[in-house]
Amino acid sequence: MSKRLEGKIAVVTGGSAGIGAECCKLFASEGAVAIAADMNPPSYEAPGVEFVKLNVTDPDNCKQVVDAIVAKHGKIDVLVNNAGITRDALIQKMTDDLWNAVIDVNLKGVFNMARLIGPLMMEKGSGSIINISSVVGEFGNIGQTNYAASKAGVIGMAKTWAKEFARKGAAVRANAIAPGYIMTDMMKTVPQDLLDKFASLTMLGRLGQPEEIARAALFLASDESSYVTGHVLSVNGGMRL
Ligand SMILES: NC(=O)c1ccc[n+]([C@@H]2O[C@H](COP(=O)([O-])OP(=O)(O)OC[C@H]3O[C@@H](n4cnc5c(N)ncnc54)[C@H](O)[C@@H]3O)[C@@H](O)[C@H]2O)c1
DSSP: OOOTTTTOEEEEETTTSHHHHHHHHHHHHTTOEEEEEESSOOSSOOTTEEEEEOOTTOHHHHHHHHHHHHHHHSOOOEEEEOOOOOOOBOGGGOOHHHHHHHIIIIIIHHHHHHHHHHHHHHHHTEEEEEEEOOHHHHHOOTTBHHHHHHHHHHHHHHHHHHHHTTGGGOEEEEEEEEEOOBOSGGGTTSOHHHHHHHHHTSSSSSOBOHHHHHHHHHHHHSGGGTTOOSOEEEESTTOOO
């Protein structure tokens, strides 16, 4: 069987760690050039994965990075908007700084990248954009007003781009993945009793691994999902919050 992303150029924001890192490694193993676009260098080395320094909150930096990738590789086929952060607090304690930090990375950063790359895909006639949302964007969560707003927002943006970028016959698809609780660095600050509670809220009785999200991203990135767009794929072990 031929590799599922042979010849594709895939940009994964936040590709240096966690879910983004597993996406990069899996995409590269399926024949893509995977570009880990991250503020920090990767925590791993893998053939086929390139690192570029990127802060998704900075529109000028996004433009420089996208221009450099297109100059080097000629195109971008896949964009995974994965870079994300949390800054949790109950709403009455949520400062403007906490709100702005999360919205800047998780929402504005996604906008910054898709505004540049979506039109390029449209011009090329094909592409796949994947926004990494969250079970929290679907159901809400105590202490996460900022995060829930950003993760619901990226679902709205994916659905909008599924319409906007598919105009004029372009086969550009846009989808979201809503992961449940996945064991990455992001979970390091969550107390064990809460993690156990989250596991008990899933039908499968466990938390997820970043590889399990990467496999869903591979499906949406590849032509195997050629008729899937404007969709939210929940990958959460059957979790209900
Ligand atoms: N881990 C989970 O349980 C979980 C659940 C649902 C959704 N998500 C989402 O999945 C995505 C990845 O999460 P993770 O758990 O792998 O996180 P992580 O903290 O392990 O990795 C996030 C990566 O994003 C990078 N990053 C942060 N800010 C950036 C910026 N401004 N510009 C560029 N890169 C930046 C970090 O350097 C890091 O490499 C996030 O959007 C997160 O909200 C995670």
